[in-house]
Amino acid sequence: MVSISVEIVLQLDRFIDCVYVQDLPRTFPGHPWLDTPEGHAALRRVLVVYSFRDSDVGYCQGLNYVAALLLLVMKTEEDAF
Numbered sequence: 001m002v003s004i005s006v007e008i009v010l011q012l013d014r015f016i017d018c019v020y021v022q023d024l025p026r027t028f029p030g031h032p033w034l035d036t037p038e039g040h041a042a043l044r045r046v047l048v049v050y051s052f053r054d055s056d057v058g059y060c061q062g063l064n065y066v067a068a069l070l071l072l073v074m075k076t077e078e079d080a081f
Helices: 006-026 037-053 063-074
Strands: none
Touching: 006 037, 006 063, 037 063
């Protein structure tokens, strides 16, 4: 089992927030659900989980649109993931 310090997790979380916070409002702006705090939070959760699941890819520009479209079509975060 790998042990990760709390400090590393907090640094990673701050980095992730910096990247995602910039892209979330740009993802389908004006959409009735995605352009809300709830939509941004759901999209952020899917993107963060995916970046941990596929650490080789992590997060890349444009992935927010793919995840947002999956959220809209699949309806739940679990299904979109």
